[in-house]
Amino acid sequence: MNASRSFKALALAGACGAGLALALGAPQAQAGPSDAWSQVDPADDHVQELARFAMDYFNQRSNDSMQHRLIKVLDARTRVLAGIAYKIDLLEGETECGKNTTTKEESRRCPLKEGGTRRRCTAEVWERSWENFTEVRSFDC
Template sequence: MMGNRRLLLVCLLIALEATSLAGHLIGSQNDLDKNDDGFVKLVSFAECVYNRISNDLFFSKILSNADATKQVVEGLLFRCDFEMSRTVCRKKDHVGNLRDCELQPEGPLRQTFKCHIEVWERLWLQDTRIQNFHCQDEINPDDKESFPDGAAPSSCRFLR
């Protein structure tokens, strides 16, 4: 009996060492590489959700300085911090590719937000939930916008 417990303990220690040698502990947050497919989809998803939910007359797009992490928690929990900036493209004009929209020039219509989104993905259920999404104006920090948690707009797809 004592031999089985020692064997189990040794196996657990080896598994723990192997995961820490790989640089990741089970359940820990891990940075997503900007070239990772999950990172690209997360940023596009966040941009889509923001533009569908905000009441702004103009589309906004994510600036290039986004950071994201991934964590295994009964599925995958993605977290992303990014900056959004208002473009010159109006939502009523149904723009085909947001990348073709220029940012607003300096002036009263120029607005940039620091945003944070958390997305919980459970592939086996084909379920993607927004756990937390809020943005804060860089110039007027008291100007904050929070979006409701829950299911993402159906037009914004994240599932991989």
């Protein structure tokens, strides 16, 4: 295969992959190499949903007696990796709700505790939407 055909095949494959990502509801990212992270809109509804999913993961694994909730998504990036990996920088805070007194949905609406902890964290979430698979790979504050 000559260089011109190789480039056309890669361009077509890239266009098909972008179309698949759009069809699956993934936010549009700026173009770049597949091993590089690409910026996405932190206000995107899907990014917000994944940030809340990561906070649920944090609350399940935290030893804190109080629920924590998402305050704001600060930055978001994606890369294609046998699915889509999201790296989400977020601000989270301690709420007035105890862990044993609220459901997951209620904890997302709990008021923030005055003087409670606030932290900047980074969550990495891996998603294969065609398999209905979402996993938090890491959550670091």
